[in-house]
Amino acid sequence: MTTPGEALSSRPTQALGTGSTTSPVHRTGILVIILVSYFMILLDNSIIFTGLPSIQATLHFSSTGLSWIQNAYTLTFGGLLLLAARAGDIIGRRRLFIVGLVIFTAASMAVGLSPAGEWMIGARALQGIGAAIVGPISLSLLTATFPAGRERNQAVAWYAATAGIGGSLGMVVGGLLTDLVSWRAGFFVNVPIGIVMIIMGMRYLVEQPRTPGKFDVPGALFSTLGVGSLMYGIVSSTDLGWASPVVIAAIALGVALLILLVVNEARVRQPIMPLRLFASRVRSGSFAIRFLYIGATIGLFFFVTQFLQNVLHWTPLQAGLGYLPMTVVNFAVALLVPRLSRRIPPLLLLAAGILATLVGMVWLSRVSADSTYILDVGLPMIFVGLGQGLAFAPLTSFGIHGVKAEDGGAASGVMNTAHQLGSSLGLAILVALGASAVASQTSTSVGDVVTRVQVALTGSSALLIVAAVVLVSVMLPAFIADRRRLHSGTSSVAYL
Known part of the structure; x- marks a missing residue:
């Protein structure tokens, strides 16, 4: 396993789509900025879950009002992704990325200082704006900084590992801070991190060629x-x-x-979402699978947390720590993917990732009132972590591969939009499925919680099966055709 510093060095980089070499850049520094910033916004997308009961008690939210703490963030984040991604291509990725960090950091401070519910909802919406800028531009900065080949593969592996562990580690950090300090600490921690990333961004990030023309x-x-x-x-x-x-x-x-x-x-x-991005069946298939895969796995965080606290009677801290097996396995496997991809076709890695996740999800859907953590939650979580580690890097690479420099931001925007829509729609569908299986949506009795978890995670398993069908029916034929053209010398397409 290599570290960013070992895999990536500080030396001149070539701007995508150009033949000229720019001034020397610190690639390791740039990768650290990208990964830490991306991790920060992913962390805040899940850190809120374990703190919701404390937030409700502190700011006197109604049940409906409490849901808008997350909804306000989700709406601005998802709604502005395509706009922010394309704006980065035209205005300048470095400049807009730093603006996004400033917005997100200031909004985090505002959330932590919230004196009332309305204030917090507004600050969360502002956080979503910052996240909508940082999310897609972080990936387009990565593709612009690291040329196609081994270095980009390694960088994408670290990016995918960050995407994979951001949500689960957010549960751990959220539970830890809520139990030991306060729910506010989860947002205050972003402030020093954001300030450091802004300073590093101004020092290390280099502006990439902009796309000329009208918006x-x-x-x-x-x-x-x-x-x-x-x-x-x-x-x-x-x-x-x-x-x-x-x-x-x-x-x-x-x-x-x-x-x-x-x-x-x-x-x-000069479209904001070039339709040529969908010309490749491999790329389109990866967007669809990402949508379905995220929609399936978001249910794990939402429903298993309820199971741990309401059935096993764990504290928020214990519930957060319960995700550690999945987080550790996810991170370790994701960093091995570049090495594995030299021997195993990346499409097979993606297929194995979906299959492993499906096994873990079906296993989790069989929990009962008599279940134990190790056998019925911890072990299947390891399968899910294995699946996430195998799936995210190929999905990311397939989503951006072959994209021209001027479309880098747009491709990142589409990918992140698929991710966010999958998360929102998936959770809404799974919550509706779980609610339909019990008489009361608000009941926290052991029987009702178990039933909701079983039905919802069965729905997650169904979404993963559909993702596997898309892989076989859409991506596999295109992948085989491209491999044949590559071996015949009529194409230069290669994945990962």
């Missing part, structure tokens, strides 16, 4: 309002139900705006 204003409006409206309908379904006129109207409006986005993108010269 696609209609595309920006359609994408932001379309994704935002769609996500509003999805997250509102948890409280209002899928049959609610508000939910139906919001989803219908979101779909209509996204259709207008596609029509607009097919006509404009």
Whole structure:
């Protein structure tokens, strides 16, 4: 296993799509900035879960109001991803990345200082704006800094490992800080980290060539309002139900705006979401699988946490620590993927990752009131961690491979949008499934909690099966065709 410092050195880098060499850059420093910043926003996406009971008691939230602590973050994060990603290509990735860090850091301070619920919801929405900037631009900075080949593969492996452990480690950190300090500490910790990353970013990040031309204003409006409206309908379904006129109207409006986005993108010269990104079946398949895979695994964090606290009667700290086996295995396996990919085709690694995750999820769906942690939770979590470690790096590489320099931000935006939509829609569907299986949605009795977990994680297993079907029916034929062209000398396409 190599460290970033061993794999990546400080030397001149070549801008993507150019033949000139820029001034020497500190690639290890840049990778650290990218990974720590990306990890920070992922951490805040899950750290909130273990602190929700304490937040509700402190700020006197209603059950509906409490859900908007996460929904406000989700809406701005998901709605602005495509806009922020494309803006980075035009305005400058370095400049916008630092702006995103400033927004996220300031908003974290505001969340931690929240004197009332309305203040916290507004600050969480502001955090989502910062995250929408940092998330996709971090990946486009990575692809622009590290040329295709072994160095980029290693960098992507570290990025994928960060993506894989961010959510589960957030549960550990959230539980630890909530129990030992306060729920506010989980947000205050971002402030010194964010300040250090801003200073490092100003020192080490180098500006990449910008995309000249006009900004696609209609595309920006359609994408932001379309994704935002769609996500509003999805997250509102948890409280209002899928049959609610508000939910139906919001989803219908979101779909209509996204259709207008596609029509607009097919006509404009410099689209915010170039449709050529979907020309590759491998790339399109990876977006779809990411959507399904994230939708499936988000249920684990939401429902297993409830099982640990309401059935096994663990504290928030213990529940957070319960995710450590999955986190450790995930991280270790993800760092081995570049080495494994030299001997095993990456599509097989992705297939193995989906299969391992499916085994763990089916196992978890069989929990009962008499279950024990080690046999019924800890061991299946190890399978899920193994699956995540194997899956994320190939998914990331397939999503950005072959993308031209000028489309780097847009590809990152689409990938992150698939991730965020998958998380929101997946959780909404799984919560609805779990709620439909019991008489009371708010009941915390052992029997009702167990039933909700069983039904929801069975739904997660179904989403993983659909992901496997997409891999076999969409990605595999395209991958085989590309491999044949590569061996015949008619194509230079290679994955990982």
